[in-house]
Structure formats: C-alpha cells, structure tokens
Amino acid sequence: MTLRASSAKLALDTxxxxxxxxxxxxxxTSTGRRVLDELRGxxxxxxxxxxxxxxxxxxxxxxxxxxxxxxxxxxxxxxxxTIEPGLTExxxxxxATIARVVQEGLTNILKHAGPGTSGTLxxxxxxxATLVAQIHNERPPQRQPRLPASGHGLAGMRDRVALxxxxxxxxPTPDRGWSLRVELPSTGDR
Numbered sequence: 001m002t003l004r005a006s007s008a009k010l011a012l013d014t015x016x017x018x019x020x021x022x023x024x025x026x027x028x029t030s031t032g033r034r035v036l037d038e039l040r041g042x043x044x045x046x047x048x049x050x051x052x053x054x055x056x057x058x059x060x061x062x063x064x065x066x067x068x069x070x071x072x073x074x075x076x077x078x079x080x081x082t083i084e085p086g087l088t089e090x091x092x093x094x095x096a097t098i099a100r101v102v103q104e105g106l107t108n109i110l111k112h113a114g115p116g117t118s119g120t121l122x123x124x125x126x127x128x129a130t131l132v133a134q135i136h137n138e139r140p141p142q143r144q145p146r147l148p149a150s151g152h153g154l155a156g157m158r159d160r161v162a163l164x165x166x167x168x169x170x171x172p173t174p175d176r177g178w179s180l181r182v183e184l185p186s187t188g189d190r
Contacts, residue, residue: 061095082121086186098123114140119138130183132181132182
C-alpha cells in the first residue's frame, strides 16, 4: 500500500499521468478496506477465543482445500472440483472458514459414504459480497456401516459460519446422497 501511494504521489508531483495516480489511490483504498475487514475479523476471534478455536485459522486456505481434495481422492472418493477465482478476493477469515468447512465436508463423505463415492465441490462468488461453498456426494456405491456421530461436526461448522454472518444448510438429497452448502459474506467484516 505504501509503495502504491508513494508512486501515485510521485506521479502527481512530477507531472505524471493523473489517471494512473487516481488508479493507484483507488487500489490503496480498496486494499486498505480489505485489510481492515480482515483485522476486524481476526480481532473478534482474539476477543472471544472460545468462539472460534485456533484450528479453524488456516494460514493458506487454498492449499488446505487442495490437500483435503487430494486426501479423499487418495482414499477412493471421486471428487470433481470447481473453485472460482473469487475465493482469493475474500478475507482470510472467510477463506479459512471455507477451507475448514471443505475439509470437514469431504471427510464426512469418506466417513459416511465411503470409497467409490462420487462427489462435487464448488466454491463460487454468488454476488459481490457472498461466497458459496457446496459439497455434494452421490448415493454411496455400497451400504456403509452406520458410524456413531460425534455431534460436533455439523453443529461446530454451523456455529463458526454463523459467527461470520453466514448460513450452513446440510441434509440428504433426493438421490440418496448428501449436500452441504455454506454462504458467507466475502468481506469478512464481522
């Protein structure tokens, strides 16, 4: 930000292109707002550490998503992935929450539907201010033994998503599969 502001000021001081200086200042403004939004989100976590435990803070959300996909694929789950570029524009806190939801959702496919199951993962921007992640799996190819639920997976994800002003909806689908959908404000200003 400092470099962009300095170059804009230099352009104005030396009679350079005012349009380039205006664009640089607009970039500084946009970056500053995004950084402030991220700081507000991180400060809310620091003020209430019990509300969002540390494992949900992922330093590199995009890599965490890739790793989760690779792990379930290696275990035999066929996952089609579509991630729109809008993910990288969201705040770190929003991206980290999406990454943790994806990790949990893909793990649940493996745990409850098993190897050989087909699924999809989509992360998309639905409006300038809304990021949507959807995980869907088809009907398992074979009946899986019923595993005891921990009771924390969906409830924990729902709580974390709600802390950021988002919504999580999950449940069975008509094709006897399962769907998990999360909508989060992409600005992360909560």
